[in-house]
Structures are given as C-alpha cells and as structure tokens.
Amino acid sequence: MGIMKRMKSKFSFLKKLFKKRRARIGIYGPPNAGKTTLANRIIRDWTGDAMGSVSKIPHETRRARRREGVTINSNGSSVTLDVIDTPGLATKIDFHDFMELGMNEEESKRRAKEATEGVIEAVKWLDDLDGVILVMDATEDPYTQVNVTVIGNMEARKLPLLIVANKIDLPESSPARIHGAFPQHPLVSISALEGQNIDLLYQEIADHFG
C-alpha cells in the first residue's frame, strides 16, 4: 500500500466524522441490463415509491432520473444516497432496431434521437458522481465496451464501483463469467426482478458507499 493510501486510511475516521454530503450514486449499464428494475426495487424498498417505467424495448429510460436522500440500512450500517438511474450507454443507435420491435418509422426515429440524447446525459453524469453501481446482464458477454468504459472511468478517478450481475433468475446466467472478466471489483449476483440476493446487495451498498 502506498504512503498516501496508508495515511488516507489512518485518517478515514476523521473523514467519516466530517463527511456531511451524501453520496451520489449512478446506476449504469448497457440498455436492457435491468437498471430501472433495480432502481425501482431500491426506491420501493426504502421509500415506498418508484423510479420509472420498465420495458423490453431498449432505451426505455431516455432521461436520467434522480431520487434524493434514499437511506439504506443493513447489518447495523446505514448510508444515505442520491440515486441516479441513467439511460443505457451505447456506441450505436439504429432506428431500424426499434422498427423491428414493432414501432413505426416516425416513432422509431424519434426514439432513436431521444436515445442518443439519453446516452450523452448518462456520460455527462459520470463527472458528477461519487460512485457507480454497474448493472450487467449475467446472460450476456461481460466484455462490452460500455462495461470497459464505465469501469475505466471509475478506476481512473479512484471512485468506488460495485458490479451487479443481474438476471440470475434466468438459467443461462453466469455471474462467474463477469467475475472472471473484472476480478478486481466487488460483485453481487442478483435478480432485480425477483428480488433474489437483494439483502446481500443492500449490505454491499452500505459497506461500499457508506
């Protein structure tokens, strides 16, 4: 451990004592990884409210949604967060993909345009966060550029990152593949839809972002 790091950890109790601002945490990931399903579950469990609508069509969330002052208690630890549910990150958006899902051309072009704006907003939010929950679809290949970019950003800024391997209710899911890809970061395997391992996630959030 470096000298600076050692000093930092020695004085971390003072940092905690004087830390007043709550942590601003972004929920990131590719489209359809389950970000809004997870955000809804967190907000519902701890405030009784909901965050946004969920759809099988990609880019349902096209504006970042923010919920302030969400207090999570787990195993004696407590953390208050501002939770930002961000639009899915992508490097390509083709309106034809929406047409294939049953939208007409005009609707598809509008949605594609809004989706590009959503991606820009999600990227801009990265500058203003204290940590990230990166949601990955555990049935998909984890080495996507979106995942690599978000992780690279957090590592470069030395900000905490928690990987959520979502959709473990599906038989083809493989959280081990995600862990193998990014072994340097903590990972929790969950089903945001079914609530599987959700208490474990709250514990990790309280430990990690508190």
Next chain:
Amino acid sequence: MLMKGIQMDLISEDKLDGMTSMEKVRLILDEVKNGKILVLEKGLTPSEQNKLIELTMVEITPDNFSGIEIESYPVKHGNRLLDKLLGKTSLRTRLTVIGPADQLKTIKKDRDMISALVSAQ
C-alpha cells in the same frame, strides 16, 4: 485490376501520443464515417472514450450514420515503483478496434482476444 475492399488503418502509439484528445476523437469519427476500420496501437483514455461516445451520439443521423463499434481490452494497471510509493494508480490503455456499426461486428471478446467480422456495405 482494381482491388475492392475495406480500408483498414493501423495507427501507432507514437502518432496517438502526439495528438490531443479532441484531435484523436475527430480523426476517429471522420475516418469511421468514411467507412474505414481503425486499429489504435494504444487505446483511448476513459475520458477520451467518453468524448468519443458523446460526439458519436451527436453525429448519428437516421439514414447515414448509426454509430460506431468499438472494442478495446480493459485497461491495465501500471506497476511503477514510484506510483506505488505515492499510492497513485497509473492506467495503461490497450489496443482498440473501431469501425462503423453497420460494417464491424464483434463476434467474441475476452480479456486478451477480440474477434470481429468486417463486412462491405
């Protein structure tokens, strides 16, 4: 006989080191929009990747450009003694392949191998 195909440019680390972030992003987008595949010996920093994604989104148009396919390996952590002593994290970016989304498709990617399919439009 005129050979038909897709142009692929391999850009060296030295050339990239001499460019600003915005110059790199502009070069990538201009070349990719012209249908070229680029291989960068040294990839982009995380903040350059952000810029590239942002500008790509701005330039997407319904019938001409649907975005880029970009694949790079996860950054490597540097191992310099001085950085360790100072508790600094030095990140080393790695080889990156970028092309038009409608011409380059990643088939498989893992920690040390990228397999991609390139097609003519």
